[in-house]
Amino acid sequence: MSVDKDETHQRLKAAVHYTVGRICQTVGEDHRREFSRQVIAAIAETAVRQSDIFAKDLEAFARHAKRSTVTPEDVKLVARRSTALSIYIQNKSEELNHEQRDLKKKNTGKRKSRDTDEESRE
Amino acid sequence: MAESDAEIGFRKDTVSKLLSSFFKEDKTRLSGDAALLMAEMLRVFAREAAVRAQKQAESEDCDRVDIEHFEKILPQLLLDF
DSSP states (O other): HHHHHHHHHHHHHHHHHHHHHHHHHHHHHHTTTOOOOHHHHHHHHHHHHHHHHHHHHHHHHHHHTSSSSOOOOHHHHHTSHHHHHHHHHOOOOOOOHHHHHHHHTTTTSSSHHHHHHHHHOO | OSSSSTTTTOHHHHHHHHHHHHHHHTTOOHHHHHHHHHHHHHHHHHHHHHHHHHHHHHHHSEEOOOOOHHHHHHHHHHHHH
């Protein structure tokens, strides 16, 4: 059981590492500088550990609101430390709400299951 | 932020599974929209780390972004998130 959990964790870390690598590549291309593999690994590791902190905060915020599901409201609280980031996340959240309203308008008549909606958005 | 790399980001299920694995209680769930927003948060975090490390390398006139550049920007990065 725990071996299984460990393997999933390793796979998730690998996924984060891959995306961080691609982000570093685009940043590097823009400035004609390459990132060493060590830096990419370090950023990926930092991102995973930061996720741990985010997750614990989100859970605490949801519990404080007497919920067991983490909602976008909790995410907005997690982003409160930096004003620019907080505004950015709030705008993103509104964008998502609008998108969903549009989707609902389109889907009146033929109702898709929620899962297929989410897949098509990715 | 540049338009061209807007699509490079974390996948929703990756973020969802990663965060869920860190929850202390099993019954805590993550809503779909919250997962999408957190994917965006992590993308900003990773990009910010990369851009700041790159700037540090630039200020030291280095062609390669190395671990010492990232080490220098890490404390402030963590304070900002």
